[in-house]
Amino acid sequence: METGRRARVLMKGNEAIAEAAIQAGCDAYFGYPITPQAELLEWMARRMPELGRVFVQAESELGAINMALGAAATGARVMVSSSSPGISLMAEAMSYMAGSGTPVVLVNVMRAGPGLGGIGPSQSDYFQATKGHGHGDYRVPVLAPDSIGEAMDLMATAFELAERYRTPVMLVADGILGQAMEPVELRFRTPERQAFDWALTGAAGRPARIIKSIDLDPEVLERRNLALQHKYREIARHETRWEGWRLGDAEFAIVAYGTAARVARSAIARARDNGMKVGLFRPITLWPFPERELARMSRQLHGILTVELSSGQMIEDVRLAVEGRCPVAFHGRMGGLVPTPDEVLGALKALRGRVERTRAASGHSPAAHDRGTPSTNGAGLDAGARPGGRG
Amino acid sequence: MTLDARSSGALRGAAAARLVYRKPDVLVDRATHYCPGCGHGVIHRLLAEVLTDLDLPAHTIAVAPVGCAVFIYDYLDVDFVEAPHGRAPAVATGIRRLRPEAFVLTYQGDGDLAAIGTAEIVHAAARGERITAIFVNNGIYGMTGGQMAPTTLLGQRTTSSPSGRDAGLMGYPIRITEMLAQLPGVTYAARGSVADAGSIGRLKAMIARACRVQIEGGGFAIVEVLSNCPVGWGMTPQESLEHLKGPVVEAYPLGVIVDRSAPSTARPAAAAPTKPEA
Numbered sequence: 001m002e003t004g005r006r007a008r009v010l011m012k013g014n015e016a017i018a019e020a021a022i023q024a025g026c027d028a029y030f031g032y033p034i035t036p037q038a039e040l041l042e043w044m045a046r047r048m049p050e051l052g053r054v055f056v057q058a059e060s061e062l063g064a065i066n067m068a069l070g071a072a073a074t075g076a077r078v079m080v081s082s083s084s085p086g087i088s089l090m091a092e093a094m095s096y097m098a099g100s101g102t103p104v105v106l107v108n109v110m111r112a113g114p115g116l117g118g119i120g121p122s123q124s125d126y127f128q129a130t131k132g133h134g135h136g137d138y139r140v141p142v143l144a145p146d147s148i149g150e151a152m153d154l155m156a157t158a159f160e161l162a163e164r165y166r167t168p169v170m171l172v173a174d175g176i177l178g179q180a181m182e183p184v185e186l187r188f189r190t191p192e193r194q195a196f197d198w199a200l201t202g203a204a205g206r207p208a209r210i211i212k213s214i215d216l217d218p219e220v221l222e223r224r225n226l227a228l229q230h231k232y233r234e235i236a237r238h239e240t241r242w243e244g245w246r247l248g249d250a251e252f253a254i255v256a257y258g259t260a261a262r263v264a265r266s267a268i269a270r271a272r273d274n275g276m277k278v279g280l281f282r283p284i285t286l287w288p289f290p291e292r293e294l295a296r297m298s299r300q301l302h303g304i305l306t307v308e309l310s311s312g313q314m315i316e317d318v319r320l321a322v323e324g325r326c327p328v329a330f331h332g333r334m335g336g337l338v339p340t341p342d343e344v345l346g347a348l349k350a351l352r353g354r355v356e357r358t359r360a361a362s363g364h365s366p367a368a369h370d371r372g373t374p375s376t377n378g379a380g381l382d383a384g385a386r387p388g389g390r391g
Numbered sequence: 392m393t394l395d396a397r398s399s400g401a402l403r404g405a406a407a408a409r410l411v412y413r414k415p416d417v418l419v420d421r422a423t424h425y426c427p428g429c430g431h432g433v434i435h436r437l438l439a440e441v442l443t444d445l446d447l448p449a450h451t452i453a454v455a456p457v458g459c460a461v462f463i464y465d466y467l468d469v470d471f472v473e474a475p476h477g478r479a480p481a482v483a484t485g486i487r488r489l490r491p492e493a494f495v496l497t498y499q500g501d502g503d504l505a506a507i508g509t510a511e512i513v514h515a516a517a518r519g520e521r522i523t524a525i526f527v528n529n530g531i532y533g534m535t536g537g538q539m540a541p542t543t544l545l546g547q548r549t550t551s552s553p554s555g556r557d558a559g560l561m562g563y564p565i566r567i568t569e570m571l572a573q574l575p576g577v578t579y580a581a582r583g584s585v586a587d588a589g590s591i592g593r594l595k596a597m598i599a600r601a602c603r604v605q606i607e608g609g610g611f612a613i614v615e616v617l618s619n620c621p622v623g624w625g626m627t628p629q630e631s632l633e634h635l636k637g638p639v640v641e642a643y644p645l646g647v648i649v650d651r652s653a654p655s656t657a658r659p660a661a662a663a664p665t666k667p668e669a
Contacts, residue, residue: 054488059514066478070485073472200470204449212473
């Protein structure tokens with residue numbers, strides 16, 4: 001439901017995310033200080049007790065995430081936040097939460113690694129977020145906003161997904177989204193409360209409940225795993241989110257998320273000024289990755305440039321989706337650096353040059369390409385790809 | 392204690408004279424997976440009796456450990472969540488903060504609590520979390536096949552200290568309950584044993600006290616239970632109990648280590664738990 005507050009104020013990303021979580025009905029926050037998300041913890045330290053809600057500064061990220069596990073087991077709306085090295089420590093409990101169906105929202109304000117790395121913005125935890133963290137066959141929905149306003153909106157979505165599917169959900173930002181200030185509309189959403197038939201409240205007047213992940217009988221454990229995989233297929237079917245921008249007539253697309261997508265928009269505007277038909281394909285859910293939508297899009301494209309604040313991690317999912325239908329190039333920076341729009345423009349031009357040379361050698365004319373199909377070409381794609389649209 | 396004879400006048404007389412023990416309902420009627428002679432079964436029963444005596448089962452949210460006792464939820468019929476190895480005190484903290492009215496119980500072994508979970512137990516105790524912690528110390532990693540634990544005695548042979556625990560290489564046993572007792576957040580800390588009937592009676596009184604501390608609004612309460620692991624120790628059950636009474640108790644003295652609750656209740660009475668009250 002909308003709370004009706006509609007002021008427009010300047011807010012720091014970390015604080016806006018924290019307040020959005022509070023307005024989404026977060027009952028409890030557990031954290032441990034780490035840069036560049038300390039302001040999120042500090043905001044919670046002040047606001048949660050004010051509202052009579054739970055705030056605990058834990059002894060470690062291990063402590064924080066396990067407190068969250070216990071709190072969520074009682075049916076409460078719970079979140080933790082951290083940055084990359086802290087998320088590594090939370091990996092163990094994420095596996096337990098996925099295995100036992102404990103809904104917890106995690107925010108990772110990513111910083112540059114590996115190891116202690118640095119505190120600059122980074123997207124080098126894509127593998128960790130979408131394929132990594134803990135052990136076992138499990139997935140975690142990952143939401144990747146590219147603005148503070150979208151991050152606020154997605155906090156409510158994160159709690160919804162966590163509770164609807166009984167799963168941990170991760171929202172990834174980077175040091176820029178966490179630290180930058182942007183004008184945001186104070187438009188909050190509080191997901192409806194569900195009655196949980198699994199929450200631990202004390203077995204008064206009902207059979208005792210157990211929240212666990214262990215099953216030493218392989219047959220039983222396989223059934224548990226099959227049920228999990230079924231859940232993940234449902235999530236992929238119903239919760240895939242992405243945004244298309246200027247894709248209608250595009251011959252080239254940049255695939256980027258988060259801060260990299262912001263840079264990509266600037267580069268695309270410059271490329272369009274130079275006569276290149278370029279659009280942006282921006283995954284909003286990194287898992288489930290919008291692979292079918294990108295696959296469909298790739299049929300009309302001459303080439304794709306993936307831009308990331310990493311050595312190239314999401315590009316593996318891009319290539320899997322595109323399946324060789326067009327060349328996929330990469331541009332990225334690491335260590336806390338962010339590519340400039342001009343760098344990205346240069347990479348786009350290089351990709352176009354490569355495509356033209358290949359096509360000239362094989363007798364194709366880029367202008368007369370026939371890769372696209374009428375049903376997926378043109379404005380239809382953009383129309384179906386509103387921000388927050390589902391695939 | 393757990394006898395209906397206490398509350399039911401109908402049972403007085405000839406029938407009552409034959410009733411010597413009644414299993415609390417919260418203790419599930421099921422053969423345990425524990426090895427013959429293992430102390431976990433006794434400790435589960437004591438917990439079931441105390442929870443029943445204090446009318447707690449319907450309000451209890453308990454945290455199961457990693458180790459042999461991970462399946463404790465098969466034997467105690469209360470709400471349970473399973474914690475990752477060592478993290479039970481953190482999980483219990485989350486429950487505690489969200490459910491102020493619940494009775495929150497953790498059950499951990501010595502590898503779980505005194506090795507991998509040292510940070511979690513120390514900080515839950517330091518925060519004075521209103522939690523009752525049962526800490527079963529059998530000096531060994533039982534479930535994984537009898538490896539050395541932080542509590543393993545000097546000289547003790549285990550599968551990972553085959554020549555015996557050598558202080559120079561492997562350090563000294565940890566008396567973690569004494570360490571925790573230093574913290575002002577700890578309201579009650581005691582160490583009991585399952586070595587014989589008398590010890591078991593005193594242990595039950597300690598567990599009851601640790602539960603009452605939570606009900607009465609005190610802080611963190613912990614009972615360390617010296618227990619045996621006949622299989623892991625390479626002994627018969629009887630030998631393991633003798634060992635428990637000898638070198639184990641020598642290394643880990645029994646008794647109340649700290650009681651910061653009301654002075655009048657500072658010393659648990661020696662009670663015989665399974666006999667009808669006079």
